[in-house]
Structures are given as C-alpha cells and as structure tokens.
Amino acid sequence: MTEEWDIIVAGGGSAGLAAALTAARGGARTLLIERQTKLGGMGTNALVHTFCGLFHPDSSAPWAWLNAGIPQEIGQAMMTQTGQAAPDLMGRVYVLRQHPSLYASIADDLCSAESNLTRQSGSEWTGLLQTSSGWQVTTHSRGVSQLHRSRALIDTTGDATGARWLSPELWTIAPPERLYRPAYVCSLPHVTGEHDEGWRLAMSALIFKGIRSKALPESAMGAAFRDSTFAQEMFMTIDLEAGQGQWDPFDPTKRAEVETTGRSTAMSLWRYLREHHADFQHCPPPQFPAQAGIRETARYIGDETLTGDELAANKRFENEIALAGWPMEKRENARGPKFRYFDQAQPAGIPAGCLKNSRYPGLFFAGRCLSADHEALASVRVMGTCMATGQAAAQLALKL
Ligand SMILES: Cc1cc2nc3c(=O)[nH]c(=O)nc-3n(C[C@H](O)[C@H](O)[C@H](O)COP(=O)(O)OP(=O)(O)OC[C@H]3O[C@@H](n4cnc5c(N)ncnc54)[C@H](O)[C@@H]3O)c2cc1C
Structure with a gap:
C-alpha cells in the first residue's frame, strides 16, 4: 500500500x-x-x-x-x-x-x-x-x-x-576538526540561590579547581549553567570535544561515545557540586536528554x-x-x-x-x-x- x-x-x-x-x-x-x-x-x-x-x-x-x-x-x-x-x-x-x-x-x-x-x-x-x-x-x-x-x-x-x-x-x-562541537544538556532541579555573572565566574573557578585536583574529568571544563524560567531549575550544558579530528556525527559508535561521556561528565559534576556548592546541596540527579545535542x-x-x-x-x-x-x-x-x-x-x-x-x-x-x-x-x-x-x-x- x-x-x-x-x-x-x-x-x-x-x-x-x-x-x-x-x-x-x-x-x-x-x-x-x-x-x-x-x-x-x-x-x-x-x-x-x-x-x-x-x-x-x-x-x-x-x-x-x-x-x-x-x-x-x-x-x-x-x-x-x-x-x-x-x-x-x-x-x-x-x-x-x-x-x-x-x-x-x-x-x-x-x-x-x-x-x-x-x-x-x-x-x-x-x-x-x-x-x-x-x-x-x-x-x-x-x-x-x-x-x-x-x-x-x-x-x-x-x-x-x-x-x-x-x-x-x-x-x-x-x-x-571544524564541525561545531556536540554538547550534552541536562536539567537540574532544586538548585537554590541567585545566579548572576559573579556566580558564573565563581562556578568556573570551582570547576577548574575540581579538574586540577582530579575530582572532575577534563570534559567538565565545557560546562555552562543557565536558569530556567521556572524557580529552582537550571540547565547545564557540557560542550564536548568528541575526539576533535575523529568526530563523525554519522558514526553510531562515536555518537554512543558522546552520549556516554556526556552522562558520565554530568554525573561527576552533579556529585562534585552537591558536595562543594551550597546551591546544589538538595539537587537530585540530573535529568538526561533523549539525545546529545548535535550542532x-x-x-x-x-x-x-x-x-x-x-x-x-x-x-x-x-x-x-x-x-x-x-x-x-x-x-x-x-x-x-x-x-x-x-x-x-x-x-x-x-x-x-x-x-x-x-x-x-x-x-x-x-x-x-x-x-x-x-x-x-x-x-x-x-x-x-x-x-x-x-x-x-x-x-x-x-x-x-
Ligand atoms: C548543544 C546545542 C546548543 C544549542 N543552543 C542553541 C540556542 O541556545 N538557541 C538556538 O536557537 N539554537 C541553539 N542550537 C541550535 C539548534 O538547536 C539547532 O540547530 C536547531 O534545533 C536545528 O533545527 P532543525 O529543525 O534544522 O534540526 P533538528 O532540531 O536537529 O531537528 C531535526 C529532526 O529530524 C529528525 N530526523 C532526523 N533524521 C530523521 C529520519 N531519518 N527520520 C525521521 N526523523 C528524522 C530528528 O529526530 C529531529 O527531530 C543549539 C544546538 C545544540 C546542539
């Protein structure tokens, strides 16, 4: 038919x-x-x-x-x-x-x-x-x-x-190596506090410290945070290198690597921030997307x-x-x-x-x-x- x-x-x-x-x-x-x-x-x-x-x-x-x-x-x-x-x-x-x-x-x-x-x-x-x-x-x-x-x-x-x-x-x-990088975006409920430019700078410094001390993977460096329009909800975007010169968005194995790296980086950040930042103290695990973001x-x-x-x-x-x-x-x-x-x-x-x-x-x-x-x-x-x-x-x- x-x-x-x-x-x-x-x-x-x-x-x-x-x-x-x-x-x-x-x-x-x-x-x-x-x-x-x-x-x-x-x-x-x-x-x-x-x-x-x-x-x-x-x-x-x-x-x-x-x-x-x-x-x-x-x-x-x-x-x-x-x-x-x-x-x-x-x-x-x-x-x-x-x-x-x-x-x-x-x-x-x-x-x-x-x-x-x-x-x-x-x-x-x-x-x-x-x-x-x-x-x-x-x-x-x-x-x-x-x-x-x-x-x-x-x-x-x-x-x-x-x-x-x-x-x-x-x-x-x-x-x-020139393809715009993929990224992994999660939502984080129950994040308290006010989040202005100063907060963002302090977050970058905290994440950098975590990477230097090996508490966080290098991939956490690409993390950025933005408030949702709803109270106490934030979005965390993790830009990923995805193997740079080896990145092929049409290769399902490489896409699986991006998904896995995105999830494991998000989990590391969640654990680290819960421990080291008061605003994340009551935050349950990140809500994962259906798929990584492909730019x-x-x-x-x-x-x-x-x-x-x-x-x-x-x-x-x-x-x-x-x-x-x-x-x-x-x-x-x-x-x-x-x-x-x-x-x-x-x-x-x-x-x-x-x-x-x-x-x-x-x-x-x-x-x-x-x-x-x-x-x-x-x-x-x-x-x-x-x-x-x-x-x-x-x-x-x-x-x-
Ligand atoms: C991490 C990231 C951050 C971004 N930030 C922003 C931002 O802040 N603001 C902004 O405006 N844009 C942003 N973008 C860009 C924007 O999200 C995308 O470029 C835009 O969504 C593209 O829209 P599209 O309809 O062309 O493609 P897509 O949104 O990719 O939609 C394509 C659709 O086709 C479907 N599809 C594909 N192949 C098949 C098939 N064979 N059979 C059936 N269905 C199929 C897919 O499932 C998908 O739903 C960002 C992108 C990424 C990845």
Missing part, C-alpha cells in the same frame, strides 16, 4: 514543525515524519533551552520579532506559557528562554489543530526515489515498512539525509549557498525568503563560542536558492541542513531562523 500526500516533511525539529504547519494551513495534505516521540528536535530531545534568531538584531531598540508567522506564533506561545513579558538581553542580542517540555506540548497542540496534517512519531525515513510525478519516500517504524508518495518533499532532518541518497554533488560537510552534520548544496561574508555584510536578496539576525556563533572546540557579528545591527537575507536545487524539482530543504557555508551555518542554525526557513520551504512547496 502506498499512501499519497501533497507534501511530505521529513524531520520534526524547529524547521520541520514550521514547514508542516505552513503546508497544512496552506491546504496541502501533509505528512510529518519524525523518528523521536517529541517534535521540536534539538529544542526538546536535546534540551536546548533558548530560542535564538527570533528577534531583530538591533538591541539598542526595543525588541521586535524578526520573521512573522510561525516563528512569532511559537515564540509568543512560549512567552505566554513561561510568563515572560519580554526576551532577555544577553550582551548584544535578544534571546528567549524556552522550556523543552513546553515546546513539545506547544508543538502537539499546534499540530493537533491542523486537520490536513498527519504526524508519524517513532518513524524513521529510510529511503527516497525520484518519480515522474514527484517523490517516493520509505519509512520504517517498529519493523513496519511504509511507502509514501508526494509531489513535494521537504528535508528538515538536519542531516541532509535525502541528499546523501540522491547524489554526492548535492551535499557537503565540514572536516571533522552540525551535512548540508545541502542548493542553487545558492549563503556565506558568512554575506551575512556579515548584511546582504539582502531580491528573492529572499527569510531573515537572519543571529551572529555567527562558531563552536569548533569546547572552549566556548567565537562570535562574528554582522557589520550593522540589521538583519541579512536568506535567498530562496538556499532551500532548493533546480536539478531536483519538488525537493526543498530547510533548518540546519540548508545550503550555507560552514560560517553562515553558525548563524542560520539557531531555532528561530530554522522555523523561518522551514516556513519558507513550505511556502515554496505550496506554489508547485
């Missing part, structure tokens, strides 16, 4: 959620395929807990939404449910703290309201064929294989999955490839379909980010050619696997921008 759809969206992260909602609201019979049980991608399953890229980059002015439509709708829903009246100003940028459980629940509600949208969870996209009328997609779920056909397909898997089946000329990946894998090569220089120069395009406003946040090692800001505190454009390749009509891509160079990806991979490019990919697909 082959099921027929107008638009298939593969991958239900920030980009895929926005794409599926846009497609369904545009009247298309839409299928959304997701291997995990929650929608939201890294924003739910990897516990990434701030929405970046939702706001205009001019932080000397009052905050303003950057891309209308789904990014604003999700951002607004998160503000309402977390009780935030405004985003936080962090240095030179506005950021919205988001709660991964609320994000999953908002995604459920938004999808359930769309009668044109069918959602599969625990379903792996495993194959792709180009046909005379569009695309044939294979999925596997619990030993059951299904075939689906559609006139348009939107790849929002973050991994350029379709491109890797279609042609080596349709995708690229940075060398292992970068493969990207598509589209009709156009957005570059870091174009973003820095605030370049605008006649055929732009979304705006980028987040600085290029490069994380090529676990020692923290290197930022490259846009020349002006103004947005830059993302052209339509970054979401399609004319040799493959009816195929679109969005989110962190769109067509951008390694440096530009450091900006457009943030969730607010992924929502905007996912929405735009569906708008292009609806015009077919």
